[in-house]
Amino acid sequence: MSVLRTAVVTGASSGIGAASARALAGAGFHVVCAARRSDRIESLAQEIAGTAVACDVTDPASVATLAEAVGDTLHVLVNNAGGAFDADPVELADAETWRAMYDVNVLGTLRVTQALLPALRASGDALILNVGSTAGRVAYEGGGGYTAAKHGTKVLTETLRLELCGEPVRISEIAPGMVRTDEFALVRFGGDAAKADAVYDGVAEPLVAEDVADAIAWIATRPSHVNIDELVIRPRAQAAQHKVHRVT
Template sequence: MTAEARTAVVTGASSGIGAATARALAAAGYHVVLTARRKERIEALAAELPHAEAYPLDVTDRAAVDAFAAAHPSIDVLVNNAGGAYGAEPVASGDPADWRAMYEVNVLGVLHMTQALLPALTASGDGTVVVMSSTAGLATYEGGGGYVAAKHGAHVIAETLRLELCGEPVRVIEVAPGMVRTDEFATTRFRGDTAKAAKVYEGVDQPLTAEDVADTVAWAITRPAHVNIDLLVVRPRAQASNSKVHRTT
């Protein structure tokens, strides 16, 4: 089947990696369904892309996700990109509400979308589930407890699902980005404090961009059907690990 005849759903497509991934898949010829809570943003992006559709959706709302699945019976690719980090306090003083919100979107959001769309993905005869995790899902760092726990959950979903779907015509791809500079991620994490957000990238030569990650995702999806990129970790050259980053200043 050609890419032009295939449909890809991208969650969290209103900005950052999600929007860039939607653009990359559209450029590869996919019909792209953009989902996110911010209706105006995904509608504006859909208007820029060929064969694109905007569908406002909160992935933490299971009833809404089920309605989305019912309205889209033919799906070939699901990119579970919706996520986010809230707060950078240590475990001792972290806000349980932040931890709950991160678990809801990063873990249960992936679960809701995957469960709801898996029948269609399987029926396609060549389905692909992408889980956008993070290097935070593979190693810990101070001040990241809640986000690290949530991304570990996303990583485990991908790993377990791959085992459970062995023999089925569905690939499970996990992409784990390291330091990515986007317009919103760090600012959201620091509750709108742009000075704190800027310090995350201070002195780092060329952090990843959303387009870098989107290019990686599109490459993994467009491999031949028998090729599964189980786990792809992508970091900028300046970052050796979550705690080892070269800074010029």
């Protein structure tokens, strides 16, 4: 009799999170969809026969509620909740905005991982997959706060892999480059659609959320002895952060 494998995806209300929940459900997981916007995750959970749990990863009490809802056993945790909240140069950056980015991208990942690690251990064969970014590898102008936060995600992941070596928990990071989703750039530019659209101007085929979700499901379904330490994924048009082919 096969054991029902369970997965938690944070930030599951849109973008990469929602696509990852669908991909993991398609791979046979019962998916707990966690995000702040309960209406969206309830609709998603109904679509994929999963479970919706309202959760704000910056709120310890909310994370504790998520852990209680998950129960004693968990097989996969996708720490996807995150985001960029500005594009200001360091000289003009707002410290509270930087604090907010660090809180959700790094401390949010820390809180959820700490809360769910006992259930992951209890499964005997688990995976923690943190959604980082190529911004966690290369700095660029106007990205100081976000790149600092995603570098934090990368180092948190590397440290956790060292500390849990020998335990039945794999630790992975996926680092997407240019991904066009409905909300990421729009949130970054404070709702300015023109600025958000300009990020992708001339790029015929940026990645979409489903591309990243497909890779996440692939990582989650490797044999238990195979650890994908990190996977950097970009569109063909993006050779590096500063090198993007645009059609004029």
